[in-house]
Amino acid sequence: MSARTENEADPGADDGRAGRAADAATTDAAANTATATATAKARKREQHGWYFYDFACSVYSTSVLTVFLGPYLTAVAKAAADAEGFVHPLGIPVRAGSFFAYTVSASVIVAVLIMPLAGAVADRTGRKKPLLAAAAYTGAAATAGMFFLGGDRYLLGGLLLIVANASLSVSMVLYNAFLPQISTPDERDTVSSRGWAFGYTSGAFVLVLNLILFQGHDSFGLSEGEAVRICLASAGLWWGAFTIVPLRRLRDRAVVREEGPAVSGWKQLMATLKDMRRYPLTLSFLLAYLIYNDGVQTVISQASVYGSEELELEQSTLIVAVLLVQVLAVVGALAMGRLARSYGAKRTILGSLGAWALTLAAGYFLPARTPVWFFALAAMIGLVLGGSQALSRSLFSHLVPAGKEAEYFSAYEMSDRGLSWVGPLVFGLTYQVTGSYRCAIISLVVFFALGFVLLARVPVRRAVEAAGNPVPLRV
Template sequence: MSAETTDTSTGPAPAERPPSAAERLREQRGWYFYDFACSVYSSTVLTVFIGPYLQSMAEAAEDARGYVHPLGIPVRSGSFFPYAVSISVIVAVLAMPLVGAAADRTGRKKPLLAAAAYTGAAATTAMFFLGGDRYLLGGLLLIVANASMAVSMVLYNSYLPQIAEPDERDTVSSRGWAFGYTAGAFVLILNLALFQSHDSFGVSKDAAVRICLASAGLWWGAFAIIPLRRLRDRAVARDAAAHAPAGSGWKQLVATLKDMRRHPLTLSFLLAYLVYNDGIQTVISQASVYGKAELKLEESTLITAVLLVQVLAVVGAVAMGRLARSFGAKRTILGSLVAWTLTLAAGFFLPAGAPVAFFILASMIGLVLGGSQALSRSLFSHLVPAGKEAEYFSAYEMSDRGVSWVGPLVFGLTYQLTGSYRDAIISLVVFFALGFVLLARVPVRRAVEAAGNPVPVRV
């Protein structure tokens, strides 16, 4: 694997020749493949298998009152999974700003991306060794994998402004998500075949789940090679102060947020995104738990529903990318938030034991999922000052790809207090309603200009 030499001296970096259209296309195609590599973790592990499986391990270890006691703390077994997701975000928040700032200071994103990708892939592959009442091991591996995913996505997303021209970004970002959901659908088909016919393959149901979990880690590690070969590091120019050692993760995050205060409109968009995408990510991570525990659906039904989401998300990402060309990314995202709110309301009233109704709900989610995420990423890329891509995307990533923390915490606390997953799922409406209001108030065209970037024709 080759990497271009990056200038890390204190003087100005030599001017780089702008990449040709063919070179830019080669990088874009390589960039798509990281979505192709890591999205299988989001679909197979986080969305389908690890929630119910971790819950079953916690239930195997619970006391007579339905509680487990990690580190001596009483926790309802049904709340352990969302709490583990929230803890993973605390770890990610400590790491992401440090990694983002280091990438911007040195320009060496690829080694950092490789380290994060293969740490996450290894933790996911190690889920093969779960089982019984090993819920603590499961929680630990989930925390490591989720935090690694978050760090890798900071670096991956920060390439977007460098590999795509302003008017290309909605399309390039949408294609990346489409690649990811295509991989997720393909691997889920294989996993569904194994899970439903595990007896024919001579393995137990428990072993089939563990194989499916591990397959996501192996896939992640294998296909991460492609972007690591095609993406290139870029030379940067910084004064000596920029090379000073970074502080703690919290200090670096505070420093990043202070820098964002010079771009208040960018910060306003980020706040809106963090709110509504926290709701999106919580729906993704908790839907299988809701389907199994509240709607009493079989695991094969849940896997089929997630597969349906993956297929329709490809269609939705491409379709919403085209809508953005006509109406702009902001208006298209606002429309998707209305659709998310209606979907949650429908989910609250779904009857138990009704797989067809659940499939209809999954179809609604799929059609808005990929597009709302892809357009949010491309829109934010216009609001990032040049040279601050990884650092700013570290803040953006605090609510992406299953590492949201307020949503799972609200979901877990609502269930802890009420014992009802229906109450927990409807509590997420507030994230979409508040996110809609905050986004509607952001003048995105002025925000792009204030960041010093060229304004696309439609934004």
């Protein structure tokens, strides 16, 4: 009668243990919530810092590559040309009007040689920030050095362009590689789109300042050439100054290092090329992106030459047109980010490629010396430019195996900038053969048409799964 179990002998003990367990669970839940909140806050801080590299370097793409350097370097090359209109870099006869396009191609080839190694070293050592700083400040210094262009120094201009363009490409490998680390899968379309929006915002702001200086150069006591060179150099100063923000906020992730970075970088580069064959769907996306983005990059770099040389538009008209592109690209990037949440990134990109092809076809028929139609063309470009680039970047981030971000983004950047030498080469050769920039611009339609077909064939959901990543609700 008196025999009882331990629990029966002390029913209060169960209550005490249950209470302590409940308290511990509550404490753990609170700790987990606090940790999650702190993690989210730290992630947002890095995201905000990450946006600012777009804010820093996009001024180079806008003011230098898109607006001022093409027409200015072409004019410098023409000043150095012989009676038949040819310059002779390294003894090779080159039509002065094609020099800029060929130099852009050369800069991309240099970048191809450097980017994969930079990505492999970054992943192997985990030191993305120092490499980003080195690439960014090399590019910024080369851009600032463009102040010294003048007279017939077309070779100096070509050299500085090659250094600046290649440095930008290397820095973007490292910058893009942070995206999978600072955002969750469902955040990436939004984060990537905001980065592009920041970039286009800074591009528009600086372009307004450039327009004021260029239009009022006489009142500032400057010649037109001096005003252009100040605009070029100021882009380098801006690039260097605002790179400080991401360098302060982004953080490197620790990795296990087994050997020196120089050796392991080359080993890992070779391993990366072999490893990518294990993900054929990722490669299929890269191939499609290589093709259509080659068209995008060529339009960006050659539009001002087309406007000034073929359409006979004033430099101030080109600046206003590019400013319009910058403003509408912010709107387009954010709007296409919203469309991607409803329809998926792939469908949204495909729609933008159709719009690109129609825009270039319209550009072929633009009448000369008619700014209003060039502005209409610029508006069409702006609405699709930012979104197609931002969504391509975020879509690719889902196709990258974990731990290989910088390596794979080096391949992506080779598609984004590193292999975008074919378009300028086609553009330059078409002009060299035909003497018509209209024929050169229409030749780029094939890049968007072929890219559309190749992207449409990629099963994106299967590609994300094959890379071992969680599949977002809409891709």
